[in-house]
Amino acid sequence: xxxxILVKNCKKGSAEALSRIYEKYRDYLLILAVxxxxxxxxxxxxxxxxxxxxxxxxxxxxxKSSLKGYLATxxxxxxxxxxxxxxxxxxxxxxxxxxxxxxxxPSQRIICNEQLKQLxxxxxxxxxxxxxxxxxxxxxxxxxxxxxxxxxxxxxxxRGRYRYGISKLRSIMNxxxxx
Amino acid sequence: xxxxxxxxxLFKEANVNVESDxxxxxxxxxxxxxxxxxxxxxxxxxxxxxxxxxARITKLSSAAAVIIAAVIAIMFLNGHAxxxxxxxxxxxxxxxxxxxxxxxxxxxxxQDQPFMTTDVKKYVSTEYGAVEExxxxxxxxxxxxxxxxxxxQAIVVLHPPKKYFVIDLDNTTLELxxxxxxxxxxxxxxxxxxxxxxxxxxxxxxxxEGFMAVNPKAMAEMAEVSNGMFPIGDNTWKLWVDxxxxxxxxxxxxxxxxxxxxxxxTDVHIKAETSRIEWGAEFDESIFEPDIPDxxxxxxxxxxxx
Numbered sequence: 001x002x003x004x005i006l007v008k009n010c011k012k013g014s015a016e017a018l019s020r021i022y023e024k025y026r027d028y029l030l031i032l033a034v035x036x037x038x039x040x041x042x043x044x045x046x047x048x049x050x051x052x053x054x055x056x057x058x059x060x061x062x063x064k065s066s067l068k069g070y071l072a073t074x075x076x077x078x079x080x081x082x083x084x085x086x087x088x089x090x091x092x093x094x095x096x097x098x099x100x101x102x103x104x105x106p107s108q109r110i111i112c113n114e115q116l117k118q119l120x121x122x123x124x125x126x127x128x129x130x131x132x133x134x135x136x137x138x139x140x141x142x143x144x145x146x147x148x149x150x151x152x153x154x155x156x157x158x159r160g161r162y163r164y165g166i167s168k169l170r171s172i173m174n175x176x177x178x179x
Numbered sequence: 180x181x182x183x184x185x186x187x188x189l190f191k192e193a194n195v196n197v198e199s200d201x202x203x204x205x206x207x208x209x210x211x212x213x214x215x216x217x218x219x220x221x222x223x224x225x226x227x228x229x230x231x232x233x234a235r236i237t238k239l240s241s242a243a244a245v246i247i248a249a250v251i252a253i254m255f256l257n258g259h260a261x262x263x264x265x266x267x268x269x270x271x272x273x274x275x276x277x278x279x280x281x282x283x284x285x286x287x288x289x290q291d292q293p294f295m296t297t298d299v300k301k302y303v304s305t306e307y308g309a310v311e312e313x314x315x316x317x318x319x320x321x322x323x324x325x326x327x328x329x330x331x332q333a334i335v336v337l338h339p340p341k342k343y344f345v346i347d348l349d350n351t352t353l354e355l356x357x358x359x360x361x362x363x364x365x366x367x368x369x370x371x372x373x374x375x376x377x378x379x380x381x382x383x384x385x386x387x388e389g390f391m392a393v394n395p396k397a398m399a400e401m402a403e404v405s406n407g408m409f410p411i412g413d414n415t416w417k418l419w420v421d422x423x424x425x426x427x428x429x430x431x432x433x434x435x436x437x438x439x440x441x442x443x444x445t446d447v448h449i450k451a452e453t454s455r456i457e458w459g460a461e462f463d464e465s466i467f468e469p470d471i472p473d474x475x476x477x478x479x480x481x482x483x484x485x
Contacts, residue, residue: 015210022206031193048205049185109198116193119186137192138183153440166183 003067010058018055025068029075031116035135036079037122041111044080065146072140073150077133083128111135125172130165133158215226270425271458275305278462280455288435290445297321302460307467315319325469334469343471377417387419387428410437413448424456 009017009149029050033043050071054061063070112120123131136142144162148155258415281299286292301311308328315321325334334344377389393415412435419429437446 009307010213014453017215018209019206022202022209024423026197026202027195030195030197035190044201044205048208050213051205051209053212055209058213060290108370113192113194113197115189119189122189134186135190138187151365161321162449166186169183169186170429176199 002071006062007058007061007067010055011061018051021054021067022051025071028068028073032135032139033074033075033079033137034110034112034116035120035123035145036076036128038120040112042079042082044110046082048079050074055145061170069150070144072136072142076136076151079146080128080132088120096151122169122172126165126168128162130168133161134165134169135163182200237267266425267420270400271427274459275476276460276462278304278457278460279303279453281451281453284294284450286448288448289308302462304464304467307464310466323470325467326466335472336475341472341475342478343475377419379422381418382419385428386422388422390418390420392416411435412437427456429454430456 003021006017010118013172025045029047030043033046034040036086037043037046052072053072124132133144133147136147136150137144140147143148144155144158147153149157151158198298263373279299279301281301282294283297283299284293285295287294296316298316299311299312301309303378305308306328308326310326311322311324312320313322313324320338322338324335325332325336331348332342333346334343335346375391376391377391379386379388381387394413413462414432416433417429417431418427419431420426421428432451433447433449435448
């Protein structure tokens with residue numbers, strides 16, 4: 001079923017329509033959230049908040065372009081807020097910086113495969129703003145112009161962030177290969 | 180292969196495996212807001228529960244603790260003591276410390292076997308606050324809750340996931356939470372006007388008299404607050420008082436949490452029994468200094484349950 005119809009049915013209070021949207025985009029959004037945050041717990045919280053807010057605001061929501069892109073932008077914004085809050089709460093990165101995508105943790109309810117762990121680890125080495133653009137462009141398959149519109153930033157800035165981010169990843173990956 | 184190709188490949192091959200209770204929780208909350216678009220604050224009030232629920236082994240026992248605490252909190256605000264039990268309440272007021280031992284058994288309604296049984300040891304001091312340690316059946320410590328009067332804080336330590344969070348409490352909330360112990364239970368049962376006498380019997384060689392409250396009014400008030408999280412079903416509260424000392428020796432709490440996000444949409448039967456109370460127990464005040472291992476992660480402070 002097309003997204004426009006699902007959204008329309010959601011507005012009528014259809015639980016089935018909301019469930020179908022969730023099922024359709026859950027994995028895509030979770031991978032994006034894990035890649036951005038390098039933290040499955042934070043990713044789960046972000047997915048929760050995005051869907052609760054989506055449902056809460058469905059009556060005023062207008063599907064102007066892609067629902068997938070809209071939800072991805074919501075995830076990006078939510079993760080950015082959470083990371084800021086985490087920094088403000090002064091959690092020591094030296095002590096606590098560990099791979100929270102690790103499936104050995106007993107409370108883990110979301111298991112990431114090895115590729116996602118590698119991806120999140122590599123992206124965690126570059127600034128969040130560059131991470132966002134790379135994830136939205138490559139994973140979200142969004143054009144630079146679309147990302148610029150969704151983040152309310154100029155397309156040139158988005159291109160710059162992508163270029164710098166990829167350049168840093170190149171150095172990081174080269175170092176890893178040499179190791 | 181250049182780095183953007185490599186990242187692209189990693190994204191293509193990235194995969195997640197999600198347990199069904201994650202879906203139930205997210206969809207449950209989203210659906211609640213879809214059907215009641217003006218309901219408002221689910222995102223905020225779910226916060227504390229989300230954190231607790233990540234630690235699978237602790238979530239329902241934590242729910243039990245919170246529901247009992249909340250009920251007692253409301254009970255403190257209500258009613259007047261009956262004449263027969265007034266003596267008991269005066270007696271327990273003489274003690275500034277106690278240690279109580281409690282067992283909690285949780286069963287999915289309709290099933291024979293409990294899915295979780297825990298033992299709780301709780302230290303209570305009128306001056307310092309309270310510390311509750313909860314153990315699984317193998318004796319492993321699964322949660323520690325500090326209620327610190329001077330700092331006006333509650334610190335909840337979740338041991339299996341190695342996480343903790345701190346909640347700042349205002350004066351009123353602190354006083355209400357402080358009631359979550361045998362002294363508080365007594366106040367609660369005493370202030371319920373519909374208390375039923377259960378007669379006398381022997382426990383451990385001593386003669387005791389029982390009192391019971393069934394589906395008290397305060398639970399209905401509690402239900403209004405908690406319905407979105409854990410709708411409250413039938414509940415029974417029993418107090419057994421030693422005839423000679425006028426001190427409670429046993430307290431039984433039995434209630435049902437109906438289907439809700441907190442119970443993974445199942446009906447859960449909870450029995451909590453305080454079978455040993457050491458009134459006036461002596462213990463080192465250092466027990467009220469939070470003992471949090473260095474490798475535990477601090478979570479964002481959750482909003483208080485509403």
